Amino acid sequence: MTLAPVLHLQEHLVDGETRWTGRAVLEGRIWRDLLVLEVAGQLIGVRNRCPHRDMSLLMGRLDSVEGTLECPSHGWVLPLLGSELKGLPVKAINGDFFLVLDEN
Numbered sequence: 001m002t003l004a005p006v007l008h009l010q011e012h013l014v015d016g017e018t019r020w021t022g023r024a025v026l027e028g029r030i031w032r033d034l035l036v037l038e039v040a041g042q043l044i045g046v047r048n049r050c051p052h053r054d055m056s057l058l059m060g061r062l063d064s065v066e067g068t069l070e071c072p073s074h075g076w077v078l079p080l081l082g083s084e085l086k087g088l089p090v091k092a093i094n095g096d097f098f099l100v101l102d103e104n
């Protein structure tokens with residue numbers, strides 16, 4: 001399994017849900033805006049930037065059933081695992097978060 005640590009983790013409470021923001025280093029580049037959400041008991045890390053106008057998605061409405069996040073700025077509905085947000089599973093180990101880059 002290949003893991004990338006989530007750095008500078010910050011916890012946020014949004015509409016009664018806990019979310020986290022942070023950074024990660026992927027393929028030698030810093031992924032500065034990472035948003036971690038809990039979806040049906042699983043943690044998923046996505047790019048915290050809307051592809052429309054690059055706004056933060058932290059306050060977006062999560063649809064856990066559809067697996068989407070609605071941008072709070074203009075309402076684009078984005079699949080968490082789609083090409084825009086590039087969602088990856090996140091593993092919590094001893095209070096630290098890691099992006100799962102490869103399950104093998």
Ligand code: FES
Nearest residue numbers: 050052053071074
């Ligand atoms: S910035 Fe997200 S929909 Fe416009």
